[in-house]
Amino acid sequence: MPGFFALFLLAAIRLSPAGEMLRLRLGLSRAPSALPVLRLIESGALADMAEIETDLWTGPEQLLALVQGGEHQLFTLPLTLAARLLAKGVKLRLTNVNTWGGIALLATDPGIGGWTDLRGKTVYAPSPASPPGTLLRHFLGRAGLTPGRDVEIVTAAAAETTQLLSLGRIGLAVLLEPQITAALAGNPALRVVADFEDEWRRERGAGADLPSLGFGGLAAFIDAKPEFVRRFEEEYAAALAWTLAHPAEAGRLAARHLGLRGDLVEMAVPRLGLRYRTAADAAGEVNAYLRILGVPADPSGGGGMPDEAFYRR
Numbered sequence: 001m002p003g004f005f006a007l008f009l010l011a012a013i014r015l016s017p018a019g020e021m022l023r024l025r026l027g028l029s030r031a032p033s034a035l036p037v038l039r040l041i042e043s044g045a046l047a048d049m050a051e052i053e054t055d056l057w058t059g060p061e062q063l064l065a066l067v068q069g070g071e072h073q074l075f076t077l078p079l080t081l082a083a084r085l086l087a088k089g090v091k092l093r094l095t096n097v098n099t100w101g102g103i104a105l106l107a108t109d110p111g112i113g114g115w116t117d118l119r120g121k122t123v124y125a126p127s128p129a130s131p132p133g134t135l136l137r138h139f140l141g142r143a144g145l146t147p148g149r150d151v152e153i154v155t156a157a158a159a160e161t162t163q164l165l166s167l168g169r170i171g172l173a174v175l176l177e178p179q180i181t182a183a184l185a186g187n188p189a190l191r192v193v194a195d196f197e198d199e200w201r202r203e204r205g206a207g208a209d210l211p212s213l214g215f216g217g218l219a220a221f222i223d224a225k226p227e228f229v230r231r232f233e234e235e236y237a238a239a240l241a242w243t244l245a246h247p248a249e250a251g252r253l254a255a256r257h258l259g260l261r262g263d264l265v266e267m268a269v270p271r272l273g274l275r276y277r278t279a280a281d282a283a284g285e286v287n288a289y290l291r292i293l294g295v296p297a298d299p300s301g302g303g304g305m306p307d308e309a310f311y312r313r
Contacts, residue, residue: 022050027066029076036239045235074217083295091219097282099213101197102273108171108189115143122152124173178268237276279311
């Protein structure tokens with residue numbers, strides 16, 4: 001599959017009592033949210049139910065191609081991208097929200113202390129459709145700044161941005177973990193100007209969490225395979241807990257399968273924002289997040305939020 005990193009992690013085959021072995025293809029982001037999935041596959045947690053192949057996507061266009069291609073059933077779903085897919089009429093179900101926060105604005109200029117100091121500056125950031133890109137524009141607007149007029153935003157891949165920051169060739173960027181840890185380690189002049197979850201709590205209240213990434217899949221598959229999905233969610237939650245409890249092993253897993261530096265992932269694990277919540281439990285926060293950011297998820301074009309069917313119950 002051109003443009004994708006392919007992984008082939010095949011669970012050992014043993015037929016279930018019903019004689020059915022599922023053959024699945026998963027579309028995973030090249031990010032730490034993939035670690036619990038890779039762990040549950042490597043550990044053989046679902047070996048009695050499924051043979052699993054995974055492909056890594058690195059941008060919104062690749063995720064859209066995987067979802068619309070019809071060959072993949074389950075996906076890492078950035079919530080802003082999932083909403084935009086819903087608005088296109090793609091039928092998805094969200095099964096969990098697993099990544100909260102872990103996004104920051106970084107700067108080398110000591111004169112930059114907040115959002116209003118960005119006037120006339122250039123900021124490197126991920127795709128405007130991604131959670132970091134969408135949130136950046138929201139926080140700039142809240143500060144009275146208009147992207148493209150008051151602040152130039154350059155869309156760039158996280159790996160490129162991290163390298164440019166480390167080399168000192170750029171001085172302002174928005175990144176996610178573990179790239180934040182990597183960039184700070186590579187450039188001692190770099191610092192965190194704004195932690196996006198802190199900014200979100202200033203707006204929403206001290207107890208508010210900032211949802212970012214979830215997991216889910218095609219509605220037809222999730223509705224047709226409830227027992228498998230139930231087991232998958234149980235094993236995913238357990239594998240996420242394992243990731244947090246074993247940062248060194250998680251770093252090695254990231255190095256083997258995601259092409260990330262294992263030592264940096266190990267350092268970043270406590271700051272990755274990995275927390276498991278079912279989609280049903282997180283639905284209120286996800287809807288508030290999408291509503292505040294103005295991300296429509298309604299194929300009618302009315303700008304509405306996801307209906308209840310989006311959240312697996």
